[in-house]
Every structure is written in C-alpha cells, then in structure tokens.
Amino acid sequence: MSAPPQSRTLAPAWLVAPHEANGLAPLVWPSSATRDETGVLVVGGIPVTRLQEQFGTPLWVIDEDEVRARAREVLEAFRSAAARHGVQARVYYAGKAFLSAEVVRWVTDEGLAVDVCTGGELAVALAAGADPARLGFHGNNKSVAELEAAVSAGVGSIVIDSLIEIERLAAIAARHGITQQVLLRVNSGVHAETHDFLATAHEDQKFGFTLSDAPAAVARIREASGLELVGLHCHIGSQIFGTAGFEESAARIVELHASLLAGGDLPVLNLGGGFGIAYTSVDDPTPIDRLAVGIADAVAVQCEVRGIPMPNLAFEPGRAIVGRAGVTLYEVGTTKPVEVGEGAQRLYVSVDGGMSDNPRPALYAADFSARLASRTSGAEPVLVRVVGKHCESGDVVVDAEYLPGDVAPGDLLAVPATGAYCFSLASNYNYVPRPPVVALRGGEARVIVRGESIDDLLARDAGLATTPREGIA
Structure with missing residues (x-):
C-alpha cells in the first residue's frame, strides 16, 4: 500500500508512507505486541478488544513484564559499564x-x-x-x-x-x-x-x-x-x-x-x-x-x-524503563475529511480521550504513532490527524500518521509508547475523568490505578451536595 499523492504533500518530512498500514514498528510497541488471527492487537497475551470490553476506553495499558525487563536491562548495562x-x-x-x-x-x-x-x-x-x-x-x-x-x-x-x-x-x-x-x-x-x-x-x-x-x-x-x-x-x-x-x-x-x-x-x-x-x-x-x-x-x-x-x-x-511498556486505547467517535489547500486532504479522526490523558503533543509538540487495534484493513493508507474530544484546537493526540482509509466510528485505536508522562501529566480538562491504568502479566489484566467517574469529580466540588448525581459515566 502507498499513500495517495495529496496525503504525501501534507505529511511531515520524517513521516514515510507505510508499506503495511497494519504493521507494528518493533521499537515503538511493547515486545509482547502482536496481532491475532483476526487482526486484533494483542499486548501481554491479551486481545485489546477484551480490555475494551472489561475496562472501557480511554484506557492506559502497561505491560508489567516489559517494565521489569527494561529495569533489569538498564541496571545491568550501567553496572557492567561502571565495573x-x-x-x-x-x-x-x-x-x-x-x-x-x-x-x-x-x-x-x-x-x-x-x-x-x-x-x-x-x-x-x-x-x-x-x-x-x-x-x-x-x-x-x-x-x-x-x-x-x-x-x-x-x-x-x-x-x-x-x-x-x-x-x-x-x-x-x-x-x-x-x-x-x-x-x-x-x-x-x-x-x-x-x-x-x-x-x-x-x-x-x-x-x-x-x-x-x-x-x-x-x-x-x-x-x-x-x-x-x-x-x-x-x-x-x-x-x-x-x-x-x-x-x-x-x-x-x-x-x-x-x-x-x-x-x-x-x-x-x-x-x-x-x-x-x-x-x-x-x-x-x-x-x-x-x-x-x-x-x-x-x-x-x-x-x-x-x-x-x-x-x-x-x-x-524513567522513560527508558516505562515508556515503551505503555499503550493507550481509544474508541474512534467521528472522522472528518478536511481540505487543506488545493487538492490536499487530511482525515481528522476524533477519539474519546485527548490532551487530558496525553498532553505531551500540546506541551512539547511530541510525535506519537497510532494503529487500528480492533482489526486489520486492506484499504489504502491515508494521512490522518488523531484528535481528542476537548474544546481546544491544540487537542492533538497524533499530529500525523497513516491509517487505513476506512477507519471509522467504533474502531479501536491504539497509541504506543505512552507509559511515560501521560498518566503523570493527566488532567480533568473539560471535566473529563481520568482513565484507569491496567497492568498486564501472564495473560491476566488488573487495575493498578482506579479510573475516575463524573461522580468522583462532582464530589470534589464543595458547592454541590455530596449525594451522587445522575450523569454520563
């Protein structure tokens, strides 16, 4: 597959149109990341669709074995170099x-x-x-x-x-x-x-x-x-x-x-x-x-x-130990093709999180990657910008990426290398609850940091009654 010419003209110089828009760059994803026979992304032995069903999205996922392996590797490297x-x-x-x-x-x-x-x-x-x-x-x-x-x-x-x-x-x-x-x-x-x-x-x-x-x-x-x-x-x-x-x-x-x-x-x-x-x-x-x-x-x-x-x-x-171990899962809510100059088009893909769970692109113009996680696709790759749900034009999750052109509402999207400085820098901007953190090991998933609900956010407001209110979870 190759990107349409109009997409290539908008892509940053470093971004190369992928030969395989479903592929997983080996240094970016946890070592355990692969796809199963149906094309679903698997991390730590668990299909991410199962994680979505159990914990919802957005969801911070961290591979415990990856963290431990990187900790051992780093310790051995510096001890040996000093010795x-x-x-x-x-x-x-x-x-x-x-x-x-x-x-x-x-x-x-x-x-x-x-x-x-x-x-x-x-x-x-x-x-x-x-x-x-x-x-x-x-x-x-x-x-x-x-x-x-x-x-x-x-x-x-x-x-x-x-x-x-x-x-x-x-x-x-x-x-x-x-x-x-x-x-x-x-x-x-x-x-x-x-x-x-x-x-x-x-x-x-x-x-x-x-x-x-x-x-x-x-x-x-x-x-x-x-x-x-x-x-x-x-x-x-x-x-x-x-x-x-x-x-x-x-x-x-x-x-x-x-x-x-x-x-x-x-x-x-x-x-x-x-x-x-x-x-x-x-x-x-x-x-x-x-x-x-x-x-x-x-x-x-x-x-x-x-x-x-x-x-x-x-x-x-810090980042060298936990960064690659983290993957954030989002559900696509809307897609919107936008004309950018004569004959050039970018597809905006909006997800159910954003700068509240990953402010690094807004703070540092940090680049991230993304892949369809709930399936693979043979559609031609198109240039996309993955954006969040916040009332902010700078609410960008992935500034530039190639995804299959049939990416659609309901698809599960995975953003890798989010183990460092995403949870740490997260906020409740626009009163969006922070997601849970789920650790994976041995084919099992467990919550290691509980997510928030809207009731949790309302409970902090001293001007409101303390009884839970009806709202969207």
Whole structure:
C-alpha cells in the first residue's frame, strides 16, 4: 500500500508512507505486541478488544513484564559499564515518569532505587514499601514540610537545589540529631538537543547551581553540621539520543568534581537520566548498553586526565524503563475529511480521550504513532490527524500518521509508547475523568490505578451536595 499523492504533500518530512498500514514498528510497541488471527492487537497475551470490553476506553495499558525487563536491562548495562572501571553504579527509577504503588514494587523488585521529587511521590514510594535508604529526593522548591518528611523517613539522599534549602535542611537534620547525605545539583551548561522545555542543564533555568556558583554552595554544605556532601548531580535534559551531550557534560562536571576534592571526598557522581525512546518508526534511540559504556568511559577518561580516582556513578532513567511498556486505547467517535489547500486532504479522526490523558503533543509538540487495534484493513493508507474530544484546537493526540482509509466510528485505536508522562501529566480538562491504568502479566489484566467517574469529580466540588448525581459515566 502507498499513500495517495495529496496525503504525501501534507505529511511531515520524517513521516514515510507505510508499506503495511497494519504493521507494528518493533521499537515503538511493547515486545509482547502482536496481532491475532483476526487482526486484533494483542499486548501481554491479551486481545485489546477484551480490555475494551472489561475496562472501557480511554484506557492506559502497561505491560508489567516489559517494565521489569527494561529495569533489569538498564541496571545491568550501567553496572557492567561502571565495573569496567572498577567502580559501582546505582540506578534510580525516575518516579516522575509514572509512579504508582505497583510500579514502585516492580522496579524495586528488579534492584532499582527510586527517585522522587515531591511529598506526594515520596508518600507513594514509602506506602508501596520502598526502602527509604534507597530513595533520592529531588526538587527545586522542596518545602520545609517535605524536607521534614524526607528526613523523618530516613531518605538516603537529598539533592540540594538552592542556598535556602541548605539552611532549611541543616536545621531539620539538627533537630533530628542525624547526618543527612546530600548531593548538589549543578548545571553543566550543556543544552541537550531537544525541546527547550525538556532541556534542564542550560544556565537560564530553575534547577541547580551554575558551575561558577557551585563551589560556594559546596563550602556552605561542608560547614553545616548535620549535612554530608556525597557528590554532585547533573541532568542535561530528556528524550536524548546519542552520548555526545553526556560526554561533554561529564567533562565539565568532572572538572568541578576534581576542584572540590581538596575539601573532602565526593564518592558519587549522579549524571541523571533523559535517555530517549522510539515514539515513531523513524526514531532510532541509542541502545542502553552503548549509552552506559559511552558515559562511563567518558567519566573515566576525564578522571584519568586529571589524575583523580573515578567516583561511583548514579543514573535516573524513567522513560527508558516505562515508556515503551505503555499503550493507550481509544474508541474512534467521528472522522472528518478536511481540505487543506488545493487538492490536499487530511482525515481528522476524533477519539474519546485527548490532551487530558496525553498532553505531551500540546506541551512539547511530541510525535506519537497510532494503529487500528480492533482489526486489520486492506484499504489504502491515508494521512490522518488523531484528535481528542476537548474544546481546544491544540487537542492533538497524533499530529500525523497513516491509517487505513476506512477507519471509522467504533474502531479501536491504539497509541504506543505512552507509559511515560501521560498518566503523570493527566488532567480533568473539560471535566473529563481520568482513565484507569491496567497492568498486564501472564495473560491476566488488573487495575493498578482506579479510573475516575463524573461522580468522583462532582464530589470534589464543595458547592454541590455530596449525594451522587445522575450523569454520563
């Protein structure tokens, strides 16, 4: 099959008309994704039509085996890369990507520590049974109450992000009579080649200290009783392919690290996360083992040049662990062909979710893929834009994709690679209830986060009676 000429003229340069509009790009979908003999998409051994019947749509689906496998793979990659240089590596799962009690249990079962950045994330991790000593606590504006909770719980390390926070945390540690291990967040000045809102290491931003300001902050931490500085922390952005940015950042951070050793040991260097995944068939993420070796080797070289011992390493992947494991299911409600210029036409496909369950396209112009999930089709592929049901022109789920031209109301549509930053960023825009999250393992499906109903939303409105009201579920 090939796309009609008028569709090709509207497609972005990167989007190639598929030879098979029913095909599943292998790096985009969970490893378990396939189609059964009737053409229905199967994930984790379960036909998605069965999931729709049981749980409705929209529906966030996550393959537990995929999450666990990726956690093991990432941990082994960084441990092996560090061991080549005689040091250790710790991997923290970045909870901001997608956090629930079950996900905490999966990743900790597989040997990962957990990174949290708010009191709420800390509460989830602790409630799920995570060892507080294997938690890291981030955030540029941690409140006194949040810091108090972290210290009281025995959180292993807290990442200092401001001079004010040094004083707050020192006072709390003194009250508790403990010594709190901390790292200092530093901006290396390396700007990852990604969307501006995703890059977090250039200097004009809210996180951390500049390279020039960091020494004074380190001196203050070392003066403060109750605080033990164990290392530096740097994160250069998100959805990064390749090692060049990490290597350049490592060179700058190791230079700072070396200059601080005269004042005491710094046994840990945390280089953050941001490792990219494939969202479309043309994305080519760097394999995690190659990333791990490249980053560890870069740190080793920089340490050798300066004649200093290499510190233990730490990393914070999130998307790289859960992103590919997630698939969102939608039901098509309407389709609408729209003329776009002379002789050019795009088919708008409206689904029963949208920017409330996946705001990334609106926030970051993020690209996603889509496939018919309830059947296959021999119809010629046409260029479509998958849009949501919200009262917003920017309510786009998939900006550009080729789907069979007979896509119609009632079809089930699947959008892959939604395991990270969809549930986490979801909202109730237009009073749309958030969907449930269903985990798949061993051919069984179970709800790990309950979905909301309209009654749930009404119950939060203090101006209404508390009795349930009639409405559309």
